[in-house]
């Protein structure tokens with residue numbers, strides 16, 4: 001029996017279309033008035049987009065309904081699905097807390113509300129009936145001013161019981177003009193003992209080597225093995241892990257064919273760079289983590305042994321997994337007790 005770790009999943013993009021449709025139905029929202037039936041909505045919600053920008057626009061649809069009042073509703077359904085259908089033992093959920101605060105408030109008031117959002121997400125993620133180890137990654141955002149992003153880093157520092165890391169999101173083509181800000185925010189985060197990841201080298205426009213030294217993991221990073229394989233040596237030396245989300249690149253128009261990922265995996269394995277396979281926006285993609293694994297096997301991008309290497313890497317690079325090893329060892333002791341007592345008399349034989 002295998003249990004998995006998911007390191008890259010957005011709270012907004014994790015709402016599966018059926019759950020969002022039901023929510024809109026129950027709350028009489030205008031958002032679905034244009035769709036005659038569920039199938040049309042699902043098609044609209046999950047269809048591939050031409051660019052990363054177009055794709056990210058969809059997040060605003062979900063963000064608008066994820067408020068302090070409704071977050072427990074969505075998170076309960078997210079964890080239930082992850083436990084029952086995905087065999088997740090560990091989940092890091094990422095989002096921008098500022099974008100879950102009421103838009104009509106002032107910037108200062110919205111910043112003040114962020115702590116409540118983190119607490120609500122933290123408490124809602126603890127479900128005894130679906131026991132997954134969870135933690136939050138707070139995303140700075142390219143659309144937000146420096147002061148808000150600084151407050152997001154401070155919030156992460158102050159809430160380490162709920163938050164395991166910081167990230168930057170919102171489209172990797174926009175980092176360049178504010179590079180000094182991102183560097184200083186990450187530098188500050190590291191000085192406060194925060195773990196770091198960041199959406200980087202996802203698209204051809206997102207190749208910013210200046211940020212690499214500040215990241216412990218790299219959100220996507222696929223353009224490194226594809227376009228800049230000479231960087232892999234230093235990535236391996238720093239022990240950085242790539243969070244590769246196969247379906248995303250097809251939905252955003254970044255890759256034309258999933259088989260282009262073979263080069264990503266081959267070059268990373270050869271250079272000793274770890275890869276964690278993730279879903280990014282499982283709901284928007286109508287995708288679940290085990291199917292991402294299966295797709296990579298079906299297209300001969302990786303083999304079973306390499307898949308297990310990536311699954312183990314995910315637990316090793318998980319920021320808040322509380323054990324030194326994946327859950328396989330724990331489960332083996334429970335499922336096969338006699339084999340773990342080599343040299344002892346089995347009670348059944350006495």
Ligand SMILES: [Zn+2]
Nearest residue numbers: 010199219280
């Ligand atoms: Zn992402």
